[in-house]
Amino acid sequence: MSIKPLAxxxxxxxxxxxxxxxxxKIFFASADFGxxxxxxxxxxxxxxFVNVGIAEQNLINISAGLALEGYxxxxxxxxxxxxxxxxxxxxxxxxxxxxxxxxxxxxIGVGAGYSYVVSGPTHQCYxxxxxxxxxxxxxxxxxxxxxxxxxxxxxxxxxxxxxxxxFDAQVLPVVYENGAPDLDVGFHIHSTGKDVCLIATGYMxxxxxxxxxxxxxxxxxxxxxxxxxxxxxxxxxLQAVLSSYAGIVTLxxxxxxxxxxxxxxxxxIARRGLSARMLNIGVExxxxxxxxxxxxxxxxxxxxxxxxxxxxxxxxxxxxx
Amino acid sequence: MNISPIDLRExxxxxxxxxxxxxxxxxxxxxxxSLSSIEIFVAxxxxxxxxxxxxxxxxxxxxxxxxxxxxxxxxxYPILADLGYFPLDExxxxxxxxxxxxGIPDPVIPxxxxxxxxxxxxxxxxxxxxxxxxxxxxxxSVFVVSGDGELHEGxxxxxxxxxxxxxxxxxxxxxDDNRISMLGYTDDIVSHGSLSARLSAxxxxxxxxxxxxxxxxxxxxxxxxxxxxxxxKALIARTLKGHGVPGLENAPLSHIxxxxxxxxxxxxxxxx
Numbered sequence: 001m002s003i004k005p006l007a008x009x010x011x012x013x014x015x016x017x018x019x020x021x022x023x024x025k026i027f028f029a030s031a032d033f034g035x036x037x038x039x040x041x042x043x044x045x046x047x048x049f050v051n052v053g054i055a056e057q058n059l060i061n062i063s064a065g066l067a068l069e070g071y072x073x074x075x076x077x078x079x080x081x082x083x084x085x086x087x088x089x090x091x092x093x094x095x096x097x098x099x100x101x102x103x104x105x106x107x108i109g110v111g112a113g114y115s116y117v118v119s120g121p122t123h124q125c126y127x128x129x130x131x132x133x134x135x136x137x138x139x140x141x142x143x144x145x146x147x148x149x150x151x152x153x154x155x156x157x158x159x160x161x162x163x164x165x166x167f168d169a170q171v172l173p174v175v176y177e178n179g180a181p182d183l184d185v186g187f188h189i190h191s192t193g194k195d196v197c198l199i200a201t202g203y204m205x206x207x208x209x210x211x212x213x214x215x216x217x218x219x220x221x222x223x224x225x226x227x228x229x230x231x232x233x234x235x236x237x238l239q240a241v242l243s244s245y246a247g248i249v250t251l252x253x254x255x256x257x258x259x260x261x262x263x264x265x266x267x268x269i270a271r272r273g274l275s276a277r278m279l280n281i282g283v284e285x286x287x288x289x290x291x292x293x294x295x296x297x298x299x300x301x302x303x304x305x306x307x308x309x310x311x312x313x314x315x316x317x318x319x320x321x
Numbered sequence: 322m323n324i325s326p327i328d329l330r331e332x333x334x335x336x337x338x339x340x341x342x343x344x345x346x347x348x349x350x351x352x353x354x355s356l357s358s359i360e361i362f363v364a365x366x367x368x369x370x371x372x373x374x375x376x377x378x379x380x381x382x383x384x385x386x387x388x389x390x391x392x393x394x395x396x397x398y399p400i401l402a403d404l405g406y407f408p409l410d411e412x413x414x415x416x417x418x419x420x421x422x423x424g425i426p427d428p429v430i431p432x433x434x435x436x437x438x439x440x441x442x443x444x445x446x447x448x449x450x451x452x453x454x455x456x457x458x459x460x461x462s463v464f465v466v467s468g469d470g471e472l473h474e475g476x477x478x479x480x481x482x483x484x485x486x487x488x489x490x491x492x493x494x495x496x497d498d499n500r501i502s503m504l505g506y507t508d509d510i511v512s513h514g515s516l517s518a519r520l521s522a523x524x525x526x527x528x529x530x531x532x533x534x535x536x537x538x539x540x541x542x543x544x545x546x547x548x549x550x551x552x553x554k555a556l557i558a559r560t561l562k563g564h565g566v567p568g569l570e571n572a573p574l575s576h577i578x579x580x581x582x583x584x585x586x587x588x589x590x591x592x593x
Contacts, residue, residue, distance in 0.1 A: 027456070047456060050487070058445050058479035065449015068434070069457065089476065092436045093446050100428050101379075 003174045008149035008167040009076075009110050013037035015153035016074055020045045023157070027066050031059040031077035033110070038076070056081045060089035060107075067103035072157055078116075079109030079125040079166060083132060094162040095135040106156040108165045112142070112202050113253025115169035117294045121287040125166075129201075129252065130259035132164040133231055139163040140230040144205040145172050148188075148228055151180030168203050170294070175205060175226065186233025187225050189241060194221035196316050197242060197276075200251035201227045201261055204281070204303065208251050211309045220316050230261060239272045247319045249279045249312055253303065256282025279315040281308055324367050326536045333363040333535045337565060338592055339399035339412065345585045347416035349424040353563035353575035354393025354468065357499040360535040361466060361558055365495075366400055368539035370546060371464065375405040378431040384461050385450050387434050389443020390468040390497060391425045397432070398422055406431040441474025443467060444494060448480040451492035451553075462546055464493045470502035473511055478523075484553040485524030492553040493545055494525070497532065499562040505573040520555045532558030 017040050020026045027048045028041050042049050048071075052059045056077055063075040075082065083090070094105055109128065116123040132140045141163060143149040152165060181188035187199075190209065200208040205226045212222045223245065227233065242248060248269065252261040262280035269276060284302040298304035302311070324332070336359050344352040365371050371384045388394045395415075402409045407421075407430075414420035421429045425438035435446050447465035454461050467477070484492050496516060500507050513519060517527040526548070530541045538558060545554045562576065563569030566588065569580055 027453075050452065052479070052483055055479040055483070057476035058448075058483055061442060061445025061476065061480060062449035062452060062483065064435075065446045065451070066453040066456075067449075068446070069450055069453025071453055071456075088439065089442065089445070092439050092442050097428060097436050 003147065003177055005171045005174050006146040007035070007171050008143060008146050009035050009108065010037045011146040011150035012108065012153055012165070012167075013041065015150055017041050017044065019153070019157070020048060023072070024048075025070060025072050026157070027071040027073050029059055029063050029066070029073060029075045031056045031075075031081065033077045056085040057089050060086045061093055063105045064089075064093035064097065064103065067105045068101060072104045072106075074106045074108060074156070076108045076110075078123060079111040079128055080123065082107050082109045083125070083128045083164065087131060090162070091135060095137050098137045098162055102160050103162065104156075104160045105162045106165060107163065108167060110167045111169045112166045113168070114294050114297050115203065117297065118291060120289060126254045126283050127258070128164070128166060129230060129254050129261060130263075133264065134259070137161055139232055140166065141228060142166040142201045142230055143228050144200075144202055144226050145175040147174060147176035147180050151183060155183050166202060172203060172206060175209075181226065181228065183229070184234070185237060186229030187227045187238060190224040190226060191222065193223035193245075195245070195319065196220065196247040196249060196312065197223035197225060197245040198249045198251060198312070199225045199227050199261070199265060201230060203253050204251035207298070207303065207305055207308055210305050211312060214309050215312060215316070218313065227261065230264065235268070235272075238268070239274065242269070242274055242276060245276050247279065247315060248276045249281060249315065251281040251303070251308065254282055256280050256284055256302075277319060279311060281311060324369070329363065329367060329535050329539060332367050333360050334592070336363055336396050336399050338589060340396040341566070341585050341589060343395055343398055343412055343415050344579075345582060345589075346413065347424070348579050349416050350395045351392040351424070351576065352395070352566070352580070353569050353572075353578065354390065354497075354499065355395035356564040356566065357532070357560035357562045358390065358393055358466065358497040359396045359564070360533050360538050361495055361497060362394070362397055362400055364535050364539040364542055365464060366404060368535070368542065370539065370542040372461070373404075375431070378406060382461065385434055385447065385463040387443045387447040387450070387463065387465040388426065388437050389440065389447075389465055390471060391437030391440070393468055393497065394426055394437070394466070397426065401430070401432040440468070440471035441476050444477045445480040448484045448489065448492060451484065451489040452487060454491055455489065462491045462493060464495060466495045466497060469496055469498045469500060469513060469516065470507055472496070472513060472516075473502070481520065481523050481525070488551040489553045490549040490551050493542070494553065494555040495542070496555065496557050497560050498557050499560045501562040501571070501573060501575060503576045516555070516557045524552060526550070526552045526554045527557060528555070529557045529559065532560035533564055
């Protein structure tokens with residue numbers, strides 16, 4: 001039986017809401033950002049819910065203060081605002097301070113990539129992976145469906161330290177029908193191939209799955225990996241998996257060549273001495289103002305299914321040259 | 322801690338001398354802004370205002386003291402050493418390899434709660450701590466010491482609005498109002514006008530005091546702490562940057578000025 005797709009945030013917030021009844025140490029802070037499930041938290045736990053208003057800098061500092069007092073804090077806002085508006089607060093009062101003080105603050109950023117389709121580049125978010133992975137002590141988690149997003153709750157509560165949860169704003173198809181992936185591994189192998197391995201994060205896993213069907217039909221043997229823990233995956237295991245491929249393709253809904261998953265895997269492959277060649281699929285160019293569907297916008301910047309299929313096909317052919 | 326007014330003044334004078342001595346050995350430290358806040362910290366730590374335990378700097382039963390004006394709190398080094406947070410000998414090694422006492426204090430120093438020096442973060446984090454203490458039913462208080470210059474950072478005002486909205490009467494903001502930022506008088510940069518008027522408009526209870534009259538600062542802090550009426554509280558301490566050092570005191574560029582070593586030696590000699 002297939003699972004009905006849900007919004008990532010609603011599934012995680014539902015887990016938080018249920019846990020708050022038992023765990024008096026969970027505190028929820030929002031920067032005037034809501035959801036129907038959040039209404040339950042607001043109604044049932046008014047003493048451990050706070051709306052700081054449209055004030056992300058204060059959201060981070062209040063969260064840091066609460067965490068220093070022993071609370072497990074979930075801080076909630078739109079992705080570009082909870083990362084970039086308050087980056088120095090995050091650096092100083094979370095990344096740096098957690099070096100010496102145990103703190104558990106979980107930043108939930110909703111609106112990864114182009115998921116706020118018609119809102120334009122202020123609300124879209126193509127820089128957050130780069131920025132958040134640059135911070136020591138931070139864990140960057142980028143799930144691809146609501147099952148894997150909801151499963152992050154246990155990790156958020158059980159693991160100290162600051163974390164950034166990069167959530168899509170749209171309801172995405174369910175990938176993990178048979179249960180959440182192994183969070184300790186940090187990535188999940190959806191298929192194993194011989195020619196090329198597509199490593200995607202977030203929404204782009206769906207594009208990878210889509211494109212893989214066409215590649216397979218064209219006679220290519222394609223592996224697919226969902227990299228959902230960008231900062232703390234099982235490196236030896238990933239090396240073992242990737243060592244059998246001649247080509248690796250990274251797919252992310254973020255600027256290409258600006259320090260995101262592409263740079264992280266370039267470095268990984270170099271450090272680990274893998275011989276695979278690499279193709280990076282990411283947002284080409286800078287900020288754009290065109291309107292269109294998410295797929296149309298993706299095609300404009302080189303990360304839509306047609307663009308990816310073309311790029312990967314050319315790449316795979318070049319591997320045998 | 323019961324301490325007489327005479328003893329409190331003597332302690333403030335001792336801290337003033339030790340701060341000069343630290344700066345004499347470590348000229349990388351910011352002297353002028355550390356001299357304006359001495360009586361504030363002496364009143365907090367010796368005047369019976371704060372509850373603290375040097376043996377357990379992060380004990381749950383402590384009052385929280387967040388020192389937002391990082392650079393301007395070098396005077397805390399002798400205070401913390403004197404109180405037993407770390408050995409007095411450590412004062413000889415400020416800014417030296419292997420010491421934890423740097424030019425700008427870090428939270429590796431026993432007694433420091435948060436990251437300071439990058440200005441404008443303390444008020445917000447202290448506000449979160451005050452909210453957390455209220456939420457868990459604690460009767461402990463939070464004190465945060467900020468400079469007037471760093472109140473130019475907008476994040477402070479997000480927290481100031483928040484604190485009154487949430488009736489955080491366990492939160493005490495002490496402003497070292499020396500009215501000088503790095504490049505001159507704050508009135509010439511972006512004037513705060515009357516900080517009391519501003520903070521009152523934001524829903525805070527405000528007191529003003531001569532920030533170099535340590536017994537007056539002590540009295541004001543004790544009064545503030547006792548007075549819990551659903552409003553966060555602010556003490557505006559009128560101070561002089563570079564207090565007591567000729568040429569430095571109230572000089573517009575005092576933040577980045579280092580008095581000559583001979584002058585410091587002579588001041589220390591005169592004040593033995």
